[in-house]
Amino acid sequence: MAQTASPLTVPEIIPDQESRSKDALEPGYLVVCWNDPVNFMDYVTHVFQTVFGWNREKAELHMLEVHEQGRSVLARESLERAEFYVHELQKFTLHASLERDE
């Protein structure tokens, strides 16, 4: 004998007020590292390798860009990912910010 199915209760869908807009999920944000004369070049290279998982060559390239041009764009990401990377870089006391990719 087939069991009587329990009545299904469909949960009410409540719009998530905390959700970010679609715009925030688009990779339109730049993670920028700025030059601070106090940071050692080897340290900056190490941090880039640690945070982004880059090889030494790529990390050094960006480190040199920071050193010589005053800043380097390290990544182009969604707002959330960009915030994550900025936070990680700032944990190492690097001067990092996120900018809108115009």
Next chain:
Amino acid sequence: MRLVSTTPTSRVFALNEKERVFFLGVLRSYPAVPDARQPLSRGSADHLDPGDEHMLHQALAEHRKGNSAKIRRWLNGGSRLKAAGGEWHFSLARKDFNWLLQVLNDVRVGHWIQLGCPDDVHDPLALLRKDPTAFLHMEAAGMFQMELLRLAKGDAD
């Protein structure tokens, strides 16, 4: 500072007496960077939710609080720096390597800020005259930082 031994999970470093004094002084001066030093964005922040910046500062403050607590535990543990034949040995877990680098760089940058963020950090006499304590902390933190990076690199090669 020299590398004494390595295992898959930790490295043991040796300090002479002078280095030990500086090392403890550097750790005790953490945190040195003022809270909320860095804005989330340097350009127009119109596109950012003001709450984001607040959350980032809060998260950084929490992170630094955690680092401070870890330093206190480390300093009060008593067994971290062990006398060994005229030197002092300390063991650093590999997972704590970046933690120590973060602490050292905070101390270096924080004291550089106290010195007025000089563009030229290679004029020791001028900086020493300006604020001897800040200069010594900045230099000592930098020295340990570079040694750690150098020794770890040699270890990895």
